[in-house]
Amino acid sequence: MSALDVLGDPVRRRVLELLAAGDKPAGAVSAAVEQEFGISQPAVARHLRVLREAGVVTRRSEGARRIYGLDGAVIDELQHVVDRYRSLWAQRLDALDTEIARGARDRRAAEHKEQRDDDDLR
Amino acid sequence: MSALDVLGDPVRRRVLELLAAGDKPAGAVSAAVEQEFGISQPAVARHLRVLREAGVVTRRSEGARRIYGLDGAVIDELQHVVDRYRSLWAQRLDALDTEIARGARDRRAAEHKEQRDDDDLR
DNA sequence: CGAGCGTATAACCCTAACGTTATATGCGTC
DNA sequence: GACGCATATAACGTTAGGGTTATACGCTCG
Numbered sequence: 001m002s003a004l005d006v007l008g009d010p011v012r013r014r015v016l017e018l019l020a021a022g023d024k025p026a027g028a029v030s031a032a033v034e035q036e037f038g039i040s041q042p043a044v045a046r047h048l049r050v051l052r053e054a055g056v057v058t059r060r061s062e063g064a065r066r067i068y069g070l071d072g073a074v075i076d077e078l079q080h081v082v083d084r085y086r087s088l089w090a091q092r093l094d095a096l097d098t099e100i101a102r103g104a105r106d107r108r109a110a111e112h113k114e115q116r117d118d119d120d121l122r
Numbered sequence: 123m124s125a126l127d128v129l130g131d132p133v134r135r136r137v138l139e140l141l142a143a144g145d146k147p148a149g150a151v152s153a154a155v156e157q158e159f160g161i162s163q164p165a166v167a168r169h170l171r172v173l174r175e176a177g178v179v180t181r182r183s184e185g186a187r188r189i190y191g192l193d194g195a196v197i198d199e200l201q202h203v204v205d206r207y208r209s210l211w212a213q214r215l216d217a218l219d220t221e222i223a224r225g226a227r228d229r230r231a232a233e234h235k236e237q238r239d240d241d242d243l244r
Numbered sequence: 245c246g247a248g249c250g251t252a253t254a255a256c257c258c259t260a261a262c263g264t265t266a267t268a269t270g271c272g273t274c
Numbered sequence: 275g276a277c278g279c280a281t282a283t284a285a286c287g288t289t290a291g292g293g294t295t296a297t298a299c300g301c302t303c304g
Binding site for chain 4 (some may be wrong): 132133156161162164165169172185186195
């Protein structure tokens with residue numbers, strides 16, 4: 001869920017790719033991204049922080065270096081999101097017709113009785 | 123690609139779900155989302171616009187109603203993104219060791235020669 | 245054709261997100 | 275323990291994104 005909140009940014013998606021290909025020290029990520037996007041080291045550091053706080057990447061210390069890695073669970077999480085959309089997509093009958101029909105029914109009802117407040121999708 | 127640019131917002135993700143389950147007129151989407159998120163109709167209309175401009179949803183007219191539907195291709199697009207991450211993830215050798223080794227090599231080289239500018243990930 | 249509904253846009257405000265430069269912190273090395 | 279490298283944070287400016295209210299526009303129907 002939360003992964004999508006954070007993957008809206010192209011820089012962060014790129015970082016994700018870089019780390020998916022293998023753990024890397026912050027400097028390696030920075031160097032690549034700085035060059036590709038023309039942004040500064042602190043900017044990249046911030047993106048790394050955001051990703052870490054979102055649980056998308058992990059960090060460990062190795063001497064003075066901070067090694068970042070993609071949390072593998074994120075991929076599964078994204079997959080689940082996709083699966084969810086897909087299953088909804090699959091189950092969708094021609095719900096539009098249902099909607100239309102319901103609208104018609106409501107409209108018809110409204111002619112005679114007062115229209116009760118909708119408690120469901122209208 | 124572009125889909126992720128737009129799915130960072132929980133409201134839009136919800137709209138996506140609603141539409142994945144079946145095409146719906148704007149009013150149906152609005153009603154649901156307004157209630158769930160406590161936002162106004164114009165706010166929802168805007169989200170619908172953004173989704174449409176991003177190619178995530180389609181719109182067609184039916185009388186006075188505007189019927190929105192999820193563009194099925196989006197699901198595949200998302201799947202491809204996930205697949206890409208997954209394949210990178212799969213191929214990752216212990217690239218960290220490589221990085222570390224390269225760092226060591228560079229550092230060693232730097233002792234004797236001047237360190238040439240990095241043209242690759244460092 | 246006038247009223248009303250359904251939907252979109254306009255104009256505006258506010259905040260959060262992202263960038264920058266400058267600086268702090270912490271480890272390794274001489 | 276001083277210096278240098280690796281990384282993170284501070285402080286700050288700017289913009290874009292999301293919200294609101296008010297209003298416009300097109301369709302439908304009495």
